[in-house]
Amino acid sequence: MKRSTMRKITVAAAATALTGTLLAGCGNDNDNAGSSTGAASGKPSTASASPIASSDASPTTIKIMSQTVTDPIKDDNPMKLELEKMTNTKLEFTWVPATAYNDKFNATLASGELPQVMLTNTARVTNVVNAVRAGAFWEIGPYLDRFPNLSELNKEMLNFTSYDGKIYLLPRSRDGARHLIAYRKDWANNLGIAEPKTLDDLANMAKAFTDNDPDKNGKNDTIGYAEPASLDALSRDISVYLGGPMNNGMMNDQVVPNFLTPAFFEGMKWYRDLYAAKAINQDFALLNGAQQADLFKKGKAGIIISVDSNVKNYPKDLQLVDPKSEIGVIQGLPGPNGLRASSTGGSLGGYLFSKSSIKTEEELLRILGFFDKLSSPEAMTIAYRGMKDVDYKMEDGFVVPNEMQSEDAKAGIAAFSELAVAHVKVGAPLKQNPFTEMIVSMVAANEKIAVYDVAGPLISNTKNEKGPELDKLKTDAIVKFVMGQLDEAGYQKAIEDWKKAGGDQVIVELTEEYKKAQGK
């Protein structure tokens, strides 16, 4: 063979090999991701196995994938060791940064090799629904009653997160009705305004805060009411006060989204009026939630509707800006149907139990046993407060946390509060200042009068497929109406467009699902 030919072949081979490397960087096309989960078909046995492992049994190893926002917990973290001892387990975590959890979850779900226990934040989305229906996860409903703490879980919440009437998801119990109205009491006092009793009062207060210089600095630099682009408070609060549904409600025997209801339209008019009076920040369509909170925290806006945990922190932040500031909190404002509050369903995501990596019923019961023991008062106190006498002290039955949390406590609490499926109030109560106590009692009172999303447990394929584009049509129309760029006829036309784009189909599907569920 001539040298030159040899050389050509060598070079060709080298280049081909490298093409291979390059192709490795791009996947082959594979369309049917997400349904290839090998699941064992297991029906719950009717025999009541004793799930509580005796204390002399060796610890159960549990592989859990969950999310973290801080440094992941170390293996020798005292909280972890203590809880492992209490529950007789060995926990093997895969921590995923919370900001990318959903992508990692989707990829893991598609790969078919699932950890035994996985957190999901997107339990109602198509790929999860399909995986559940394909039998990728254990149906845990029949087993819950065997456990002392898990059987205490709120039935309404479990139903809310069920699939086709069966329970696969172990939801994380959290407060559902958390929105409160916060306002600047010192400003109201300056202007001689009493605490609002109706929505009209609130609107008038917002206008007065805008026009009458409530901070008495001689400048026209305040607005009444802070709102972000999502107009969250319109759909979650104002329209609900006026008698509208939470997200979806029944109208003419159909499940319809809230923005088709007359009450929601009243709410939009309330906003439109405030916007025209410049009492809402004119740039609301450009702001996110953090920027909305900043308006209030920096003393620019006098009213904000927000979740309780934000409201708890406002006084601290406002003190820095204005030491004379004082905050009033209102549980809600009554409309034509009295006082109402909306609830997100009382849970925040939850855990799914993989059939491919939990082979037997016995194993599943042991893993559920871990979540059950984690839901006991002692374990929940550790999960949310850390180690007794190290991270907190007990005073008259109340937890008093240290001023400065240790790194271990920070990481431990971040980790185990993600794992906790029981409500934080199961653990020992926290010693709180009067302001925070008032907020906690208001949230509890709202929970009692809460309105739930009737479509919460319902699944609509069209909604899952076209959700983002439909939402965009809806949001644009609402924002434009509030800003006065659309009149009522224009809004109605936008709604028609929404219906044509698939909204009608969503209504039909949800209504069918609803009737199916009612028929049970």
Place this chain on the structure above:
Amino acid sequence: MKHRHTFPGRIFDYLNITVLSLFALAATIPFVHIVATSFASEREILTKDFVLFPTDFSLNAYQIIFANDRIVHSLLVTAFITAAGTLINIVATSIMAYPLSRKDLIGRKPLMMMILFTMLFGGGMIPTFLLIKVLGLMNSYWSLLLPGAISVFNLIILKNFFQQMPDGLEESAKIDGANDLVILFRLVLPLSLPALATFSLFYAVGHWNTFMPAVLYINDPDKWPIQVLLRNIVMLSQGWLDNPEAAAEQAVSPETVKMAVITVATLPILCVYPFLQKHFAKGVMLGSVKG
């Protein structure tokens, strides 16, 4: 500018300088603001709208982020990924571009077609994830280094660059008894330093900012690059994922800490720029002009 002595010419120069300075300011002010905020006190951030120079100087934010070795550790991880990754990129891109630039390569056309195909069609996140899993690269640094070791775009530019080398160069080297590898490493690459410097920078910045692959393929928190930590801290304070219910579960870092982390994560790669700046303009141009 000495060559322009006419009045209109000078006007034009001053106008140019003004406009370009304004552009430069517009590009630097956001970064100055971030650095300034990281040195300001919490109180100053809340009371002022915009900080360009902290009056209430505080190192508090830096004390918080350097309180444990997490940030430093991640920075080292990122530095390793950037150095190793860029080396792999440059070597792989050159030894692939060189043969493709030779007209006597067997199957050159079909190879180019295949390469272009990967540029136009990608598998997407989940198929790639499955591939990495099957290849057994999960949870190893290789999952961040090997996929995308060759950027098609850079490959094509480099190939064209090699094609412009005078044929005589290679001929004479061959007569002196050099084989292909010697020609590439002793002759062609040293002559292509501007181009290589440019691609090094492109690749290095890409590696420095690697986030999504790390989250998807790396389960061990000790192997997380800096961007993963950074994004966690920053996204959380931006009403993360528009879910106030979820955001409220988390303790949000103060604004100053956020800015301090951005500063620490961005400065090292910024320091690389000045050194490659002189090659930069030359390198990008070279592949595009037919000599």
